[in-house]
Amino acid sequence: MSGEAEEIDVDGVNVRITNRDKVFFPKLGAAGTKGALIDYYRSVASGPMLTALRDRPTHLQRFPDGIEGEQIYQKRVPQKHPDYLQTCRVTFPSGRTADALRVTHPSAIVWAAQMGAITLHPWQVRCPNTDHPDELRIDLDPQPGTGFAEARTVAVDILKPVLDELGLVGYPKTSGGRGIHVFLRIATDWDFVAVRRAGIALAREVQRRDPDLVTTSWWKEERGQRIFIDYNQNARDRTFAAAYSVRPTPIATVSTPLTWEELAAAATPDDYTMSTVPALVARRGDPMAGLDSCAQSIEPLLALAAADAERGLGDLPYPFDFSRKWVCAGVSNGIASRSRLRSRNALRSCASKAVDRVDDQTSGKLATWLFRCPRRVRSGGGVRSSSMDRKWHSNFAVVQRRAR
Numbered sequence: 001m002s003g004e005a006e007e008i009d010v011d012g013v014n015v016r017i018t019n020r021d022k023v024f025f026p027k028l029g030a031a032g033t034k035g036a037l038i039d040y041y042r043s044v045a046s047g048p049m050l051t052a053l054r055d056r057p058t059h060l061q062r063f064p065d066g067i068e069g070e071q072i073y074q075k076r077v078p079q080k081h082p083d084y085l086q087t088c089r090v091t092f093p094s095g096r097t098a099d100a101l102r103v104t105h106p107s108a109i110v111w112a113a114q115m116g117a118i119t120l121h122p123w124q125v126r127c128p129n130t131d132h133p134d135e136l137r138i139d140l141d142p143q144p145g146t147g148f149a150e151a152r153t154v155a156v157d158i159l160k161p162v163l164d165e166l167g168l169v170g171y172p173k174t175s176g177g178r179g180i181h182v183f184l185r186i187a188t189d190w191d192f193v194a195v196r197r198a199g200i201a202l203a204r205e206v207q208r209r210d211p212d213l214v215t216t217s218w219w220k221e222e223r224g225q226r227i228f229i230d231y232n233q234n235a236r237d238r239t240f241a242a243a244y245s246v247r248p249t250p251i252a253t254v255s256t257p258l259t260w261e262e263l264a265a266a267a268t269p270d271d272y273t274m275s276t277v278p279a280l281v282a283r284r285g286d287p288m289a290g291l292d293s294c295a296q297s298i299e300p301l302l303a304l305a306a307a308d309a310e311r312g313l314g315d316l317p318y319p320f321d322f323s324r325k326w327v328c329a330g331v332s333n334g335i336a337s338r339s340r341l342r343s344r345n346a347l348r349s350c351a352s353k354a355v356d357r358v359d360d361q362t363s364g365k366l367a368t369w370l371f372r373c374p375r376r377v378r379s380g381g382g383v384r385s386s387s388m389d390r391k392w393h394s395n396f397a398v399v400q401r402r403a404r
Contacts, residue, residue: 005018028252040113043278055104056122058102087100137181139230189297207229
């Protein structure tokens with residue numbers, strides 16, 4: 001394996017490249033090397049991928065030794081990094097901050113590939129306005145017993161008509177696996193809470209159209225053989241694979257934007273790989289080219305959410321670790337560190353300070369259930385659909401409602 005370094009020109013910026021011959025995708029042999037990955041990203045970085053990533057805080061899913069090696073999910077740019085990279089300060093649900101990669105030039109994408117990043121995961125915001133999403137994301141996630149065909153049916157036959165009825169325009173892409181992602185460009189007039197609420201309302205409306213095929217249940221054992229719409233992809237610090245990102249699959253599939261007509265036809269995820277997508281883009285362009293042309297209002301979706309609330313349909317669970325961090329950090333107030341959350345009183349105090357006017361009974365219940373959870377669950381080490389988890393979420397929902 002050659003470890004010789006070289007510099008390549010990426011739109012006027014020299015990017016240092018090493019170990020081009022290292023195999024990242026063993027099944028592909030010579031076509032699955034680190035060099036092949038870099039060449040792919042170089043081919044799309046100056047066009048459609050830069051359009052998708054420009055000014056977005058972006059996390060890196062790195063496989064320095066290939067897809068069969070260790071995975072590193074990197075949220076922060078290394079302190080020592082090339083001068084041509086730019087960063088963006090983001091705030092996590094815990095209240096902590098980090099300087100994430102801010103993609104402003106194709107060289108940043110090629111640098112990420114040089115670092116062994118197979119997939120790039122952008123936030124749904126653009127720097128510097130990192131508290132107000134400009135994108136509502138719909139994640140159609142096939143559950144066991146279903147696959148891409150069922151996700152496509154939901155997207156084309158149910159979701160697309162619902163969007164049309166609401167006067168909204170969505171842009172679909174493959175996930176690179178069995179799922180489908182749909183993006184809506186929105187105005188930056190709402191925060192994460194409101195955008196997530198709008199996403200829940202849309203998911204519920206799609207579910208109402210075909211409850212035998214679609215579910216919004218957060219609890220896996222309740223989803224059945226249906227397509228789960230992961231509404232939590234609209235929460236803070238939840239990311240999708242970027243459009244045109246390679247995925248860590250044996251054949252290096254690519255998360256590829258499609259027209260609705262292409263999606264409705266015989267498209268399958270395996271048709272789109274890092275060896276086929278550059279030619280596809282050169283032949284027919286980028287289906288997401290018009291995504292930025294109109295910043296849409298989510299008011300039609302918030303109206304659906306209000307109607308749901310009148311029917312008694314309130315909020316849905318956040319991811320467990322997200323919920324714990326949200327309460328114990330008080331969102332933006334940074335109330336308590338993990339090291340201080342060692343007693344029921346500390347948890348109770350933390351929960352009380354996390355929101356305005358939370359009463360003692362509610363905060364006490366919240367702290368009790370959090371305190372009783374197994375340590376590895378409290379620390380976000382595992383999500384289990386136990387009755388205890390359900391009671392925790394029920395109590396947490398009370399705190400969330402009071403916070404709004």
